[in-house]
Amino acid sequence: MGRYLFQRLVHSILVVLGVSAIVFGLMFLAGDPVALLLPGDDVSKEEIEAFRASMGFDRPVYEQYLRYLGRAARGDLGYSFRHQQPAATLVFERVPATLELAFSALFVSLVIGVSVGIVAAMKRGTSQDALVTAAAVAGNSMPVFWLGIVLILTVSVWLQWLPASGRGGVDHLILPSLTLGAYSGSITARLLRSSLIEVLGRDYIRTARAKGLAESVVIRRHSLKNAALPVVTVIGLQMGQLLSGAIITETVFAYPGMGLLAIQAIRNRDVPVVQAFVLVAAIVVLVVNLIVDLMYVYLDPRVRYAD
Amino acid sequence: MILRAARRKWTVPIAVAALFFVLLCAFFAPRVAPRDPDEQDLTARLLPPSWQSGGTSDYLLGTDALGRDMLSRIIFGARISMIVGFAAVIVQAGVGCLLGLASGYYGGRLDSIFMRLADIQLAIPFLVLAIAVMAVLGAGLRNVILVLGISGWVIYGRVIRSEVLAIRSNEYVEATRALGSSGARIIFRHILPNVSSSLLVISTLEIARLIIAEASLSYLGLGVQPPTATWGGMVADGRNWIMTSWWISTLPGAAIFLTVLSVNVVGDFLRDLLDPRLRNV
Numbered sequence: 174m175g176r177y178l179f180q181r182l183v184h185s186i187l188v189v190l191g192v193s194a195i196v197f198g199l200m201f202l203a204g205d206p207v208a209l210l211l212p213g214d215d216v217s218k219e220e221i222e223a224f225r226a227s228m229g230f231d232r233p234v235y236e237q238y239l240r241y242l243g244r245a246a247r248g249d250l251g252y253s254f255r256h257q258q259p260a261a262t263l264v265f266e267r268v269p270a271t272l273e274l275a276f277s278a279l280f281v282s283l284v285i286g287v288s289v290g291i292v293a294a295m296k297r298g299t300s301q302d303a304l305v306t307a308a309a310v311a312g313n314s315m316p317v318f319w320l321g322i323v324l325i326l327t328v329s330v331w332l333q334w335l336p337a338s339g340r341g342g343v344d345h346l347i348l349p350s351l352t353l354g355a356y357s358g359s360i361t362a363r364l365l366r367s368s369l370i371e372v373l374g375r376d377y378i379r380t381a382r383a384k385g386l387a388e389s390v391v392i393r394r395h396s397l398k399n400a401a402l403p404v405v406t407v408i409g410l411q412m413g414q415l416l417s418g419a420i421i422t423e424t425v426f427a428y429p430g431m432g433l434l435a436i437q438a439i440r441n442r443d444v445p446v447v448q449a450f451v452l453v454a455a456i457v458v459l460v461v462n463l464i465v466d467l468m469y470v471y472l473d474p475r476v477r478y479a480d
Numbered sequence: 481m482i483l484r485a486a487r488r489k490w491t492v493p494i495a496v497a498a499l500f501f502v503l504l505c506a507f508f509a510p511r512v513a514p515r516d517p518d519e520q521d522l523t524a525r526l527l528p529p530s531w532q533s534g535g536t537s538d539y540l541l542g543t544d545a546l547g548r549d550m551l552s553r554i555i556f557g558a559r560i561s562m563i564v565g566f567a568a569v570i571v572q573a574g575v576g577c578l579l580g581l582a583s584g585y586y587g588g589r590l591d592s593i594f595m596r597l598a599d600i601q602l603a604i605p606f607l608v609l610a611i612a613v614m615a616v617l618g619a620g621l622r623n624v625i626l627v628l629g630i631s632g633w634v635i636y637g638r639v640i641r642s643e644v645l646a647i648r649s650n651e652y653v654e655a656t657r658a659l660g661s662s663g664a665r666i667i668f669r670h671i672l673p674n675v676s677s678s679l680l681v682i683s684t685l686e687i688a689r690l691i692i693a694e695a696s697l698s699y700l701g702l703g704v705q706p707p708t709a710t711w712g713g714m715v716a717d718g719r720n721w722i723m724t725s726w727w728i729s730t731l732p733g734a735a736i737f738l739t740v741l742s743v744n745v746v747g748d749f750l751r752d753l754l755d756p757r758l759r760n761v
Contacts, residue, residue, distance in 0.1 A: 184599075191600035195609075202616045209616065310748065314741035316692050318699045319715055319733030326726055410602075417607030421696055425719070435608075436700055439615040451612045455603045 181466050185459045190242075192455040196448045197241050206230055209444055210254075250452065251445030255438070260449040264431050268453065270340055271430035274353065274422065275415045277346050279408070281354030286361025286404075291392060293362065294369035305362065312359030317418045321352040321425035338427035345428075353422045357411045364407055369400040402472055409465035413458045495745035502739050506558040513552035514540070517709045521547035526725045542727045544717060550727065553709040554735050560703075560710045561739065564624055564694040565687045571629025572690075573683055576636020577675075581667050583637065584644025591641075598634045606631055607696060614702040621704050628693050636682060643675045677754040684747035688740045695736050711736045 200206040207225045216224075225231050229240055244250075250261040293305040328348060329337035335344050372378065373396060381395050382388075420432030427433070431450055438446035505512055527543040528535040529550075535542060541550035583594040601609070610627050617623045647653065648671070656666055697703035698712030706713055711732040718728030 187596070188599050188603050191596065192603055195600065195604070196612075199612055199616050202613065310744055311737075311741060314688065314692075314737055314744050316695050316699075316712075316715075316733060316736050316740070318696065318712070319730075319737060322715060322719060322722065322729045322733065326722055326730065330723055330726075413602070413605035417605040420607055420611065421699065424700060435611065439611065439702065442615075444616070447612050447615050451604060451608055454605055454608045458603050458605060 177470075178466065181463060185463060188459060189456060193242060193245060193452060194238065196452050197238050199448060199451070200444060201234075209442070245452070250449035253438070253443050253446050255441045255443045256446075260445040263434060263446055264449045264453050267429065267431035267434050268457075270428065271416075271419055271423070271432060272457075274346065274349055274428060274430055275412070275419055277350035278353035278415055278419075278422075279357070279411075281350045282356075282358035282361055282411075283408075285354065285358035286365060289358075289362040290365030290369065291397075293366040294373065295388070295392070297366075297370055302366075306366070309359040309363045312355050313363075315355065317352060317356060317421045318425050320355055321348070321422060324348050324352055325425070340429050349422050349426045349428055352425070353415060353418045356418060357408075357415060360407065360411065361404055365400060365404050368403045369396060372396045372400045398472060402469075405465055405468055405472060409462040412461040416454050416457065489749060491745050492749045495742040498738065498742040499746065502558050502742075503562060505555050506562040509556045509559055513549075513555040515549040515552045517548065517552040517556040518707050519548065523547065526721065526728075528725070529727055529731075541731055542725075544714070544728050545721055545725075550714075550731060553714060554711070554732055556709040557711040557714060557732060557735065558739075560621070560698075560708065561691050561694060561736070563621070564628065564704075565691045567625045568628040568632070568690045568694075569683050569687050571625060572632040572686060573636055573679060575630060576633035577640055577672070577679070579633060580637040580640030581644055581671065584641035585648060585663060585667055585671065594637065595641075598637055601631070601634050607693065610693065610697060611700065611702060614697060619702050619705050624694060624697060624703050628690055628697075632686060632690070635686070636679070639678055639682060640675050643678060644671055647671055647674050681747065681751045681754055684743065684750055688743040688747060691736065691740050691743070 200209060207221055207228070207230055210224075210228070229237055232240075248261055249259065250264070251259070253260050253263055256263055289305050289309070293302045296302050325337045325348065328335050335348055337348075339345055369392075378391060378395055381391050386395075416432075419430060420435065422428065423430045423432040424436055431453065435447055435450040437443075438450070521543070524539065524543050524547040525545060527539050527547075529542040530537050530540050532542075539549050539551070541554065543549060544553070579594050583591045609631050613627045613631075614623060617627070653666060653670055656670055661669075694703055695710070695712030695715070698710040699716045701713075701716065703712060704710050706717075714732035715729045715736075718725070718730070718732075721728050
């Protein structure tokens with residue numbers, strides 16, 4: 174087990190290095206990075222060259238990348254001229270808000286997905302099952318921003334039950350996490366349904382039923398943990414989607430997370446902040462996937478003894 | 481076979497008809513649309529749809545904040561969604577197939593490089609990458625297609641690679657190789673036809689995802705720029721008027737939803753029919 178986790182860790186570090194290369198390369202995508210970073214057109218040629226030299230853009234590319242890595246390792250992800258602050262500080266300040274949103278969305282999606290998935294699997298083939306499956310396809314097809322706006326329109330504008338924007342108490346979090354959680358909830362529901370149906374067909378489930386156990390015990394004690402494996406895997410994969418969705422959700426609800434920061438940074442051509450955002454987002458995804466790997470060890474003893 | 485199976489599921493013909501309708505609208509937009517989508521009429525701003533009090537039959541779905549006809553803009557918006565959806569899926573499939581086929585057939589170092597690349601790309605959330613690249617490259621139709629196309633190759637690459645690995649050791653491939661066929665010939669003449677049904681299934685489901693992705697970029701202001709009508713951009717325009725004029729945001733959003741839903745229904749159907757193994761991809 175130790176070796177397995179160690180391998181996963183090394184792999185993640187390699188991936189972070191790869192991501193950092195992409196993030197670094199972003200600056201060169203549009204040609205001259207100096208033109209991208211220096212705001213305004215009223216800059217003289219001397220100033221441009223002085224800036225180029227001071228930022229090290231006159232050095233060979235590989236040297237620039239190594240320097241970038243060195244600085245990134247010390248937490249220096251560039252400087253935002255717009256905010257007059259280090260980009261890392263700006264992004265890290267917003268991380269808690271985004272994680273709060275992402276995890277409450279994950280919670281919503283699990284509550285919806287697990288309950289709906291169980292019901293659909295138990296009532297397989299009935300009209301309830303058909304309804305649930307149809308709802309899952311619909312949830313899958315709904316653009317996040319549109320769901321957000323429809324919720325704002327109905328719950329905030331017409332019913333006036335919940336606030337439409339900003340960050341504050343739990344009431345500010347309900348609509349955004351519903352918006353963000355609906356999509357992954359529909360995926361979880363479909364997946365759990367099919368994996369539960371498969372597990373319920375196994376021999377040991379028949380044995381459990383033959384012992385006279387109540388159906389709820391069969392589901393809770395014998396089936397769920399086994400059916401959870403594919404769902405847990407997908408949660409890891411969905412983290413990326415949740416972060417993508419978080420950018421949009423934050424924009425719709427004016428929720429001050431790192432996604433909103435990134436969108437504002439893009440409008441201001443504040444490239445260092447965008448770069449820092451991509452790097453931090455990728456690290457969050459990788460960390461969550463590592464946690465998922467740990468959960469695997471708990472859920473599936475076969476992983477524990479695989480070495 | 482496809483027709484007979486489709487008749488058994490009533491949702492599929494409806495979805496196909498809906499898609500056909502959207503495609504027709506997109507193709508014949510200038511003829512179908514009642515007005516010029518960019519024509520402003522400041523005396524007719526924020527008119528509600530015709531069935532609501534205050535609406536007129538001149539503007540069936542009402543007007544936006546600049547007095548532009550919602551119906552015409554939604555019809556023209558279909559063009560961008562369809563163009564981006566289909567063009568980006570071709571780019572994706574092209575890049576993904578090439579890398580997946582090469583990676584699976586030749587194996588070795590090429591394979592490990594491509595698969596590491598896939599791992600790296602999967603770590604960066606799709607929209608995060610797309611947004612970052614759009615921010616540097618600048619908005620516009622060509623860049624949207626390029627970015628969405630290139631950022632989606634991984635799923636093709638992986639599926640095609642694993643299929644190639646399975647097919648490669650088949651006897652007919654061995655036989656062709658023994659007859660002296662080149663690698664490229666084996667890949668394109670003998671392996672590609674065998675992965676075509678997976679390709680079709682993935683592409684259909686990817687079109688749905690791409691339409692949403694394009695709309696998301698447009699919503700964020702990073703897609704095709706105004707005044708060109710895009711569904712995502714229209715939803716964004718309406719966000720500021722949501723307190724008073726519900727139709728500006730919700731109607732174009734409904735167009736996205738129904739279109740994507742139709743594509744997904746068709747895609748799910750094709751998957752169950754052609755390749756149920758892809759269910760968890």
